[in-house]
Amino acid sequence: MRAAQVTRLDGPLAVEINEIDEPTENGIFGPQILIEVHAVGVSFPDLLMSKGEYQLKPDPPFTLGVDIAGVIRSAPEGTGFAAGDRVAACGGVGGAAEVVGLGADNIFPLPDNLSFEQGAALPMNYLTAQFVLQERGHLREGETILVNGAAGGVGTATIQVAKGYGAKVIGVVSSEEKAEIAKKAGADETVMVEGFRDAVKELTGGQGVDMVVDVVGGDTFTDSLRTLATQGRLLVVGFAGGAIPEVKVNRLLLDNTDVRGAAWGEYAMRRPGYMAQQWRELLPMMASGVIDPPIGAVYDLEDMGRALQEMDERKTLGKTVLRVR
Incomplete structure (x- = not known):
């Protein structure tokens, strides 16, 4: 599958689109939910990680991408999710790919009145x-x-x-x-x-x-x-x-x-269930239309480096989103 990766810490223009293996249902930390990604939100942590300047410092090569939206391909029983569910999700890295594997704590139901592009603009x-x-x-x-x-x-x-x-x-x-x-x-x-x-x-x-x-x-x-x-x-x-x-x-x-x-991030990642609690607090605002994420530029996954460069130059208006499907 395609993924936007950092192979060297030289900033946005060094981001590469590479072919990597798809995740499986059995992840490093146990069973995980697989999501077919439709859109990826471009975030400031992505920019910092491309330079090695973020507090989270994975060793290259690694896949960028914090916010995503898509459709669940498979989910273990008891997670509250099922194949076909529309979702948004948030993780530290790894979202800018065609398929992503995450735990249920990082995944949230995406209301039908919001597009995948808007969903990718929401979580973080x-x-x-x-x-x-x-x-x-x-x-x-x-x-x-x-x-x-x-x-x-x-x-x-x-x-x-x-x-x-x-x-x-x-x-x-x-x-x-x-x-x-x-x-x-x-x-x-x-x-x-x-x-x-x-x-x-x-x-x-x-x-x-x-x-x-x-x-x-x-x-x-x-x-x-x-x-x-x-x-x-x-x-x-x-x-x-x-x-x-x-x-x-x-x-x-x-x-x-x-x-x-x-x-x-520091607070939420240490408290299982906290992000889901926050999402429930925001759902009425999504339903009423108060939350209506303003989407700025929409690019293809291959343009991740360009999107990050514009963010670095402070040209970004609203949330930049990458289309994957």
């Missing part, structure tokens, strides 16, 4: 958003949140899940094109990254926001802290901007604000 980003907003952020209905990098995959997912919980959302973007993506995802307001601190203060009547979800880091971090209202909290999700910022804790003391880490 939307489960991350749910974790950030509820498990770590304790979002309450009626609160106002600020989303940095609002036009990206995690950003748009955060907007939609926050709207599902009844929050007001302000998105921070770097262009009018990205502002349209964020608004289409459901953002109530958008502001340009240049001067966003003052714009947010104006939009909130000088009060600030209850929560900032920050996937960017870098130079905007301090101004993000300054947009918080009293007892506001800033959720650190990632560093797409490259630089890892530092916090002067006297600012937290003076303003009664929090900075909280929010590493979904």
Whole structure:
């Protein structure tokens, strides 16, 4: 079968499409569910792994791919799944292939109103958003949140899940094109990254926001802290901007604000059944249409390297998806 593989840690353009053996029902860790993959979501961990810069560092050659959607080929009894089921799934690596084998904890029912491309855009980003907003952020209905990098995959997912919980959302973007993506995802307001601190203060009547979800880091971090209202909290999700910022804790003391880490993968992978619980929380939002993943570019599996290169150059809008079937 075809698979998008890293054979050397030289970045996106070194990704190769190779023929490898299909997985079997008896995996390394025991019986597993086999999925015929229809679509693969392109994710930031894929980009980092292509360079050897992610915390998970498999030895080359290895197959990329975190998020997938497809149809179950076979499933052991007692897993709750059966051949023919439409599913989305999430694993650490190995998804960018024609057939994937996974345990039941990593697989979720895909509602009929969502396409395979949308299904491949869901797991990591939307489960991350749910974790950030509820498990770590304790979002309450009626609160106002600020989303940095609002036009990206995690950003748009955060907007939609926050709207599902009844929050007001302000998105921070770097262009009018990205502002349209964020608004289409459901953002109530958008502001340009240049001067966003003052714009947010104006939009909130000088009060600030209850929560900032920050996937960017870098130079905007301090101004993000300054947009918080009293007892506001800033959720650190990632560093797409490259630089890892530092916090002067006297600012937290003076303003009664929090900075909280929010590493979904580390938390979820250690708790069997947690991702399924999160998915059940999100299913009503999928059914109502609040969750409607904005798909950006759609490429063939052979274009995995190109898709990752565009992500590296910060050209990605919404979620990039690869078609497999």
